[in-house]
Structures are given as structure tokens and as C-alpha cells.
Amino acid sequence: MGNFLDELSGIQREAVCFNSGPSLVVAGAGSGKTRVLTYKIAQLIEEGIRPSSILALTFTNKAAREMKDRIGKLVGDENSKRLWMGTFHSIFSRILRKESELLGFTSDFTIYDTADSNNLIKSIIKERKLDDKTYAPKKVANRISQMKNDLITAEAYRSKKEFHDYDLHQRMPLFGDLYKYYTIRCQKANAMDFDDLLLYTNILFRDHPDILAKYQNIFKFILVDEYQDTNFSQFLIVQKLANKSHKVCVVGDDAQSIYSFRGARIENILKFKENYPECKVFKLEQNYRSTPNIVSVANSLIKKNEGQIPKNVFSERKAGSPVLVMNSYSETDESLKVSQLLDKIKRQTGMRYSDFAILYRTNAQSRVLEKTLRQKGIPYRLWGSTSFYERKEILDTLGYIRLAINNNDEEAFKRIINTPARGIGDTTVGKILETAHNNDVSCWTVLSDPMTYALPVNAGTLAKLAEFKKLMDSLVAAKEEKDAYEFVEMVVHNSGMWTALNADRSPEGVSRLQNVEELLNGLSSSAAQKLEEDGEPLMVADFMAEVALMTSLDDNDTDDKVTMMTVHAAKGLEFKNVFIVGAEEELFPSVMSTGTAEGIEEERRLFYVAITRAEDFCVISYAKSRMRNGATNPSNPSRFIKDIDASMLDFSMAPDYVKLYSRVASSDEMDLHFQSLKPRHDTLNIRPTAERPQQRYHFNVEPPKIGSPATNTARNLTPLSRAEAGSIRNLHVNNNTNVKVGDKVIHAQFGMGVVTKLEGAGTPMAKICVHFQNVGEKKLILKYANIKVV
DNA sequence: ACTAATAACATTTTT
DNA sequence: TGTTATTAGT
Numbered sequence: 001m002g003n004f005l006d007e008l009s010g011i012q013r014e015a016v017c018f019n020s021g022p023s024l025v026v027a028g029a030g031s032g033k034t035r036v037l038t039y040k041i042a043q044l045i046e047e048g049i050r051p052s053s054i055l056a057l058t059f060t061n062k063a064a065r066e067m068k069d070r071i072g073k074l075v076g077d078e079n080s081k082r083l084w085m086g087t088f089h090s091i092f093s094r095i096l097r098k099e100s101e102l103l104g105f106t107s108d109f110t111i112y113d114t115a116d117s118n119n120l121i122k123s124i125i126k127e128r129k130l131d132d133k134t135y136a137p138k139k140v141a142n143r144i145s146q147m148k149n150d151l152i153t154a155e156a157y158r159s160k161k162e163f164h165d166y167d168l169h170q171r172m173p174l175f176g177d178l179y180k181y182y183t184i185r186c187q188k189a190n191a192m193d194f195d196d197l198l199l200y201t202n203i204l205f206r207d208h209p210d211i212l213a214k215y216q217n218i219f220k221f222i223l224v225d226e227y228q229d230t231n232f233s234q235f236l237i238v239q240k241l242a243n244k245s246h247k248v249c250v251v252g253d254d255a256q257s258i259y260s261f262r263g264a265r266i267e268n269i270l271k272f273k274e275n276y277p278e279c280k281v282f283k284l285e286q287n288y289r290s291t292p293n294i295v296s297v298a299n300s301l302i303k304k305n306e307g308q309i310p311k312n313v314f315s316e317r318k319a320g321s322p323v324l325v326m327n328s329y330s331e332t333d334e335s336l337k338v339s340q341l342l343d344k345i346k347r348q349t350g351m352r353y354s355d356f357a358i359l360y361r362t363n364a365q366s367r368v369l370e371k372t373l374r375q376k377g378i379p380y381r382l383w384g385s386t387s388f389y390e391r392k393e394i395l396d397t398l399g400y401i402r403l404a405i406n407n408n409d410e411e412a413f414k415r416i417i418n419t420p421a422r423g424i425g426d427t428t429v430g431k432i433l434e435t436a437h438n439n440d441v442s443c444w445t446v447l448s449d450p451m452t453y454a455l456p457v458n459a460g461t462l463a464k465l466a467e468f469k470k471l472m473d474s475l476v477a478a479k480e481e482k483d484a485y486e487f488v489e490m491v492v493h494n495s496g497m498w499t500a501l502n503a504d505r506s507p508e509g510v511s512r513l514q515n516v517e518e519l520l521n522g523l524s525s526s527a528a529q530k531l532e533e534d535g536e537p538l539m540v541a542d543f544m545a546e547v548a549l550m551t552s553l554d555d556n557d558t559d560d561k562v563t564m565m566t567v568h569a570a571k572g573l574e575f576k577n578v579f580i581v582g583a584e585e586e587l588f589p590s591v592m593s594t595g596t597a598e599g600i601e602e603e604r605r606l607f608y609v610a611i612t613r614a615e616d617f618c619v620i621s622y623a624k625s626r627m628r629n630g631a632t633n634p635s636n637p638s639r640f641i642k643d644i645d646a647s648m649l650d651f652s653m654a655p656d657y658v659k660l661y662s663r664v665a666s667s668d669e670m671d672l673h674f675q676s677l678k679p680r681h682d683t684l685n686i687r688p689t690a691e692r693p694q695q696r697y698h699f700n701v702e703p704p705k706i707g708s709p710a711t712n713t714a715r716n717l718t719p720l721s722r723a724e725a726g727s728i729r730n731l732h733v734n735n736n737t738n739v740k741v742g743d744k745v746i747h748a749q750f751g752m753g754v755v756t757k758l759e760g761a762g763t764p765m766a767k768i769c770v771h772f773q774n775v776g777e778k779k780l781i782l783k784y785a786n787i788k789v790v
Numbered sequence: 791a792c793t794a795a796t797a798a799c800a801t802t803t804t805t
Numbered sequence: 806t807g808t809t810a811t812t813a814g815t
Contacts, residue, residue: 060804089805114803194805229804262803362801367807384803418791425791549805568802590801606802629800630806797811 004039004074008032015282016040019221022242022276024269025251028313029298029612030289030574037225037251038067041083042074044221051082053220055241058087059229061550063572067225084219088234089194090549092201095215096192097545102208103200108406108541110191111548115395116411117141117182117193124181127437134171135178144179148195149231149263151202154179188442190408198233205240216244227252227272231263239275248276254309255302258568258606260598270309287313287612289574291320293648294618298611300645305601323611325641326621327654330632331365331582334623335372337653338579341619342378342562345577353379355576357563359610361588364628365581366564373562383565387552393501393512394519398547400491404475405541407444414443420500423464428457447472471495483537485520485527492516567610578614580607583622584635607640620649624656636660744790745770752790 005013012032015025016039027033037056045051058064064086072080084091097107112120121144122137147157157163158176167175186192192200205212222242224230227250230238242248250272257266273279287295295315302308326341328334342356358369358380366382373380388394396419402412414433418424435453436443446453447469450462457465471494478487492498501513527538563575582588588607593599611618622637637657641649651657739745743755753770 058804063804087805093805111805113805197805226804259803261801262805364800364807421792423791427791551803551805566802568804571804587801592801603802627806791815793813793815795811795813797809799809800807 004042008035008039009286011282011284011286012036012039015284016043018280018282019044019247019249021246022272022279023249023282024227024272024276024279025249025282025284026269026309026311027251027253027284028287028311029253029256029609030287030315031284031313032288033225033251033253033284034063034067034070036284037223038070038074040249041067041071041085041223045071045075045079049221051079052084053218054083054085054223055091055219055221056083056085056223056225057091057234057238058085058225061087061090062552063225064090087549088230088237089197090546092237093192093197093545093549096197096200096204099204099208099211102211103204104187105190105192105200106406108190110189110402110406110409110412111197112186112189112191112193112411113548114141114194115390116191117144119411119414120185120189121178121182123433124178124185128174128178128181130174130178135174140172140175140178143175144182145193145195146263147179148193148199149233151199151233151236153199153203154183185410188408189410190406191411195233198231198237201237202233202240205237212240213244216241220245220247222248224248224250225252228254228257228266228269229259229264230268232265232268233263235265235268246276246278255305255311255605256571256609256612258571258602258609260602266307270307283309283311285311285313287315288317289615290315290612291317291616293320293322294611294614294616297323297618297644297648298608300648301604301611301640301643302608304643305604306597307601321617322648322650323618323620323644324650324652325654325657326619327637327656328621328623329625331368331623331626332372334581334621335368338369338581338619338621339372339376339378341653342577342579343376345617351576353560353562356579357565357570357573357575357577357613358579358581359565359567359570359613360581361567361590361606362582363566369564369581373564379559379561380564381557381559381561383563384552384569388515388518389547389550389552391512391515393497393516396497397488397491397516397519398544400472400475400495401488401540401544403444403472404479404491405544407476408442410443413447416495417468420496422468422496424461424468428461428465431456479540482540483527483531484540484543485523485538487540488523489520492520567606570613571609574613574615576615577617577619578610579619579621580610581621582626583607583620583638583641584626585638587626587628587635588638589640604640604643607638622654622657739768739789746790 005016008016009032012035015023015036019040025033025036027036041054041056044054056064056067058067068080068083068085071083071085086094093111096103096105097109100107100109118137118141121141122132125132125135125137125140147153152163154176157179164173164176167173186196205215219241222238222245224238229252238248238250250269252269254266254269257264257269260266273281290298292315295313299313326334326337328337338358345351346353346356360366360369370380370382389398396416399412399416399419402409403416406412410433414429417429417432432443432446432455435455436446439446439453441453446455447465450457450465455462474494475487475491478490482490497516501509501516504510504512523538523543526543530536530538567580580588586594589600589603593603611620620638620641622641623635625632626635627633637660641657739755739758741755741758744752745755746752755768756771758768
């Protein structure tokens, strides 16, 4: 073990060793945040603190698992496994199961996932005969979630006039009712949704001071990772628990707060000092991950945000390559250029595919990229598309388990009663639901005793229901008898799922069967492991308690593949080379966020996260047009490119950027300008690790006024080759007034084409239609069209 | 009750 | 465009 503190920098060590009160560790990107957290916990254990009195909260199971492993390596597994380490949701669901009776739940309560919540809300809206256009289930679900994150219960909601006013304004006067019904239905189903896990923890601590005191005594030290992403509910839980010991250490980076849409409050970290006046602040400012070039680009961007903790992130690595800006005609072209550049870098540096990541703002962008990479034979891995536990066949299997454990689980009931098809259709299910609600009992009760409740179905259906009930009874009986693996195996076979899946010989069907097999394999090994470790078999109820909060299976795909994922999913990860694609207005930043300054700031942080994933080389790519929702629209480069000090960027692969977003008063002036600038090096000659002379050209590129590119003025230009400069001038000088239908023209971006149509000839807004060889028909405003008749 | 056709829709999503 | 959810038809 030795003294592991030697492996830390001065400030890291200070942060690790301070444990006499609250502390805030502001951890810049790549500054060794996880290292500090793990070493701090290891250090506490070294000092003789019992691991079982340390509470360490993370946001992902993966982060918890990794940290636990690393701590285990430092102080031994027998120590690390006693830690209270896990996600907020998993830790507090464990506590809630213990204390469930106090809240009117049993310890076997189900955890509803987002789909369950949505379905429940949908059925409530239907039952209430409300219009699902005005009461869009997703909107309702979102608002309920928001309210829970802010600790506003349905009861509180309905008692406040301001909320009702808001609902009137939103044309959802009955939202408060829906919230109430939803809450009641969850309670009746003995189910909590994700937000409930935190909300009920707060309620538990609020209404039962003795219970709070108990846990305050258990948790002598509290550590929170990714503190910038905590919501109010989480903030309050931490505050309550830490109220006795005051030994709370939160770690995070305000510049990487990107989950406000899920209720995260950046002010939790910004105002930590106000909440804990005696707290000590440690700033980890050295970035060990990225080159100075990348770090300064990221700094230059994030500087544009107001309200942040001042910090000076720096890197002491070699300068590295400048961040490259790349432009393309379309999303297809972009994917092609990305794959070409990727291949080129790979060849020149000898790096592996797994050293590359392609990051995008929205999942929909992955499709074109996938197509192109497949065509070019570049192996890739998609992250977080549909996770293992979101697959239908897995959810179906889990549905049986859920219903066997918690008979009141209505969502599970609805899911599996006719899966696989057993002749119990929508009408019958609808009747069961109605009967159940009219009699204020669960569906299970109606199913058990259809006669008593006069379920209006025929004898044939009745027999099918009885058959299903028999199946479920056998499962209920088995849940205590068999271990988790045996039980799930029984579920899969007795339910008829196995036969149904086996019958499907389509590739999708085969993969569904494989997924179920994978679930069984995973279960078999964790059951064996549990038996070996503590001599107890793994029971389904325990498995279910864990699995409800799992999103993905352990990723053991070690193949050499390019990683593709959303920027959100990339947080916390790092890659030698990062391509940020779709850096366009209305996409990144997303249209949805452009309305508010806070929205834009969050998008900017997201962009910051994207850049700071890169270790050696970073490319920012945008396309001039992009197909979205089936229609191709022109797109402008993201304002975030303009936010970055242009002298730090390499525009040699984005001639378009220069042409569109800088304008020159006269061609003479332009010539003059180009003479004063040295030609730029060949950007494609990329050696990510090699030292490069720092780019020190000073020029400004003003942000484009969205929607009116022609009104832009920029004093200077990015350095270009002489040839390029000449071509721009030529295009500008050309006044296009004599263009006729049938003329052959050349366009700076679209290449060769033929004029097919003229509109409003002679007027200032004259338009021209050109059929281009490569990109097809385009309509251009003649005045601004960079075309030349040939 | 199941299938096929069509209409509606479409950020990000650690749990 | 591609998916998903509802609806109409068998």
C-alpha cells in the first residue's frame, strides 16, 4: 500500500487530507477529480474510520462501481465493500426499503421507470377523459418530475394558488388533479418512481426526526460526486444528513453542469459556500488530460458564461495541435469528411479506432454517421442508444418478476398479461382495469376473483384469465423457493416467452433471444458469486431491488472501435481524438434552449464538456445544410465557434466559415491583408503528440447575425492560401446580373451547376435556382450567391 | 384479437 | 427521415 498520498499533487493532497469540516472541491475538467475522491475515502479508512460510516454518493452505477474498485485496490476489498457507496437512488432506495412501513409502502415496493410513469399518466388522462393533446402525457410527466425534484408534493401543489394560476395559463387547469391521482395510483401500486426515491427520503427525514438522527449517526462522512448536477431534493438530503457531523465533501465542476433539464441546480455548487460558511474550498485547476491548445480553446469558450466559480484551468502538456474547425455541405458530407479525417489521423499516428470518439448533440445524428462508417468499414460502437434494460424482451421478463414480487404493480400487470399473446386483449384488460378502479382494488385482486367483482367477460376469456393467474401463482410460490437464476429461468420458460422468442427466426428475434440468455447468464454468475461470497443465495427480490436502478450491462466490449455518443453521455470520459459534429445553430445550441440566457449557458457548458473530452486532438465540425425531421434546411455555424478566440482555431478545413462570416470592404484591402499573413501550415499533417508552433495570428471573426449572413462585417480574415483568397475575390467582384436560365455556373460550396430558374429578376431579392451536379437543386439569393458564370 | 396501414412525432436523460 | 402509436380492416 505504501503512502498513496505521494501520488497526488499538492492541492490534490490538501483536498484529500482535509476532513475537519465541510469542503468543496472544484475540479476542473481532467483535473483528477475521481482520483481525489477515491484517495480521500481511502485516506479516511487508513485513518481508522469505519468504511460503514462513510457515505459516498455518485450519479451513475458505473461511477460508483469504478470508484469502489479503485478504493479496493488501495485499502482492500473487505473495506471497500462495506462503504455506503452508490447512486443517490440506489442508496436511498435501500434505506426506503428498510423504513418503508413509515411511509405506507411495503419493503417490496416496485420502482417505476420512466416508461412506467408515462404509461400510468397516459392511462390516468384517458380515464379522466381528458384530451391528450392539451394534457400531453410527457409534459405532465415532466412537470410532475420537476415538482418532485423541487419537493412540491401533489398536496402542496394543489394548495398553492400560484401553481393553479400557472396551470390556467398553461391551459392545464387540471394538472394538480392529475398529479394527485398519479401519486395515489403509485401508492396503490406500492410503487415509487425515480423522483419518489428522493422525495420520500426527504419526507421520511422530515416526518421522522428519530430516523434522520439514526442515519446522521451512521454517516460520519459524506462525499458527493458531480455535485453540480444535484437537484434540490438531493441537495436537501445531503444537507440534512450532514447537519450533525458537518463532514461533507462535495466534488464537482460548475462548468460541466449539463442536466438542468432534469432538475439539476447549478447554484448548489455555486452557493455551497453560502450554505456552509465554514467550508474550505479546494480548486483543482491543472488539467492532466488535454493539451494546452485544447484547454485554452475550452477556457476561451466558457469565459463567455456569466456566473461561475472563477478558476484558471491549465495544462502543462506539450502545446499539441490546434483545434480544427471543419465545414461540409451536408450531414452526409460531414460524416464522409469525419471518417476520412479519422482514417487519415489513424494512419499517420498509428492510433487505434478506440482512440476516437464522435460526439453529437442529438441521438438522431448518429444514423448518417453509422451509415458512412459502415460503408467505409470503420468499426464503431454506439453508446446509450437503447440500453439493455430498456429492451422489450428484458422488460417483459422483468415484468413477470415485478408482478410476482409486488402483486399491486399495475404497470407490470398491464405489460405482461398478454405477453406473449395468450388471447387476453385490450378490451379484457380494459375491463379488468375499470373493475379494479371502480371497486378500489388492484388488478390482481380482480384477476384472483373475477366472479366477486362481476368482471363482464365470457367464459372463454375467464378460462384464459384463470390460466394466467395459475401461472402467476406458481411464480409467487417459487420466489421464496428458488434462487434468482432458477426463478428467472422458470419465468422465461413457463410464461411462454421462450417458445415465442424461439419461434421468431428473424435476426431481431434471434437477438431478442440472445438478450434474454444474456440476462440469465448474468444472473447465473451473480448468483454464484453471491453464494460464494456470503454463503447466501441470491433471491429475486434482492435482484429486483438492484436491477430497477440499472440502465446498462457492464460494457465488456473491448474491441477496437470508434465510440459514438451524445455529449451528455460522454461526460466523465476521455478520448485521444474527439470529433464534435453538428456544431450548428439550432442544433448545438439546441433550438429548445435558445430562448433563455440560462439555456444558452447550459448548452455552452455542454460544448465545453465536449471539447474537454479530447486529450490530443479535437475537431469541431458543422455542415451548411442538414436534414432534420425529413427536411433539409440550411444551417449556420454554432455561435460557440465564434465564442472561441479565433486565433486558437485552425480554419484551414473550414474555408466556408471564412467566406460566410467575414466580409471585406474591398478586394485591395483583402489582398493587403493576405500579404501580411503567412500561409498556414498543412492542417492535415496531424501529429497529435508532436510539438507545434503556437498559432498567433490576430484576427477577428464576428458572430453571424442569425438569418442574415450578409449583414455581417468582419475587419479581418482568417489566413488563407493565395489561391483561395483570389477565388473569393473573384466571386465577390462578379455581380451576377447577367445570369440566364441554362447558364453553367460554379459555386464556391456547391461546385458546378446549371441555372434552371430565375425569380424576381432585376429586383434586389432576385432568386436563382441552380441544379448542381453534386448537391442537386438549390435556390439561392442572387445577390448573395457566390456563383460565377463559366 | 391480431395485423397492416397510416398518422403523428421528433433534445439532451446519470436514476 | 425513421420511428412509434393509433386506427382501420380482416
